[in-house]
């Protein structure tokens with residue numbers, strides 16, 4: 058039996074849910090099809106389970122954090138931006154708070170609360186949900202009232218709709234249900250797909266001892282990305298060592314260009330400046346003063362004063378220091394080596410952890426095929442795209458969810474108005 062809806066939304070992630078919420082406010086019969094047994098699986102793990110909903114950076118700064126062409130989202134953001142999103146969440150009883158870096162989180166610090174509130178709101182608006190419903194095919198029929206036919210994994214259920222919104226996400230964290238199905242639907246309907254790559258992804262390095270630093274988190278350091286011997290990008294903040302390499306906010310931000318450069322078979326290095334506040338001269342003065350003060354200490358103990366936890370023995374090993382000797386035996390040459398090391402800890406990047414651990418997908422449905430005010434396809438009438446499936450990806454800080462919420466909101470609004478106009 059075939060059931061007809063005004064709007065069918067494929068994917069119950071943030072983009073799909075807010076599209077349903079907005080379209081339902083304008084009065085439509087809406088169905089959300091979600092392939093997983095639970096809606097919004099990815100949203101529930103965002104922000105380490107706390108959900109960094111958005112960022113209150115001004116628009117001019119905000120769009121700089123979006124790739125490849127954030128400024129193209131200006132018209133969309135001028136209609137639904139961080140303030141509108143925060144107000145919407147307040148209306149559905151999700152008060153928010155602002156943290157360092159203008160990042161907005163729910164007061165509850167709980168991403169599940171955000172996901173559940175969105176779903177509950179949709180349900181009170183009479184949006185219907187079908188879970189475990191994997192859309193397998195979309196076909197365009199000549200019959201105007203049943204323009205779009207949707208086939209799911211259950212052959213007994215067929216759907217048609219006036220409009221559909223494809224909000225199937227990208228390829229990152231496939232365990233949450235995102236396996237690139239939207240790209241398949243887009244390709245079938247002649248949309249251009251910009252090649253997909255993992256972004257905001259941990260990097261693998263080829264240092265034999267990096268696993269000894271596993272779990273070490275560094276704050277207030279600068280990491281720079283070097284490609285073919287040229288410094289390309291620098292980020293200041295926090296990073297983390299893993300058993301295979303480097304992760305944490307500033308490394309994730311550098312990873313986009315690192316992945317693209319690796320794909321082009323270029324030499325990629327990360328240089329870490331452990332003492333970015335000190336230039337070479339000031340650093341030397343500090344070392345001299347401290348070595349004088351703590352001269353009787355073993356080198357191993359002195360390095361623990363200078364460096365966080367696991368880095369002290371790593372440093373001694375790297376520089377070939379005899380840790381048992383006293384700090385005041387460090388020669389001028391050794392002090393120079395130490396200075397260079399502190400400001401130039403270099404790792405050769407040999408890979409990344411792939412989509413399995415990428416926060417976001419770079420590439421996707423080309424924005425040249427999309428009306429960026431309504432998010433309707435320019436190729437197929439009544440078909441909309443929203444969220445990560447589009448060729449937008451952003452830095453960490455709440456920008457990616459705002460993209461999903463803005464594009465979803467506007468797609469839901471435009472689809473609903475189109476349906477009303479056709480009556």
Ligand SMILES: Cc1cc2nc3c(=O)[nH]c(=O)nc-3n(C[C@H](O)[C@H](O)[C@H](O)COP(=O)(O)OP(=O)(O)OC[C@H]3O[C@@H](n4cnc5c(N)ncnc54)[C@H](O)[C@@H]3O)c2cc1C
Pocket residue numbers: 067068069070071072073090091092093096097098099100102103104105108109110111190191192193224225226227229230233234235236237238239415416417443444445446454455456457458459461
């Ligand atoms: C670990 C992690 C942490 C993150 N933290 C943050 C953060 O704090 N702040 C931030 O801004 N961004 C964060 N992100 C990014 C953010 O989660 C994404 O930008 C956002 O989820 C994209 O929303 P979406 O609705 O487009 O897609 P998704 O959230 O991926 O939702 C797509 C939905 O479509 C469903 N689906 C797919 N194919 C089909 C099909 N064929 N039929 C039916 N349903 C289908 C999927 O099951 C899924 O539920 C994080 C990402 C990860 C992986």
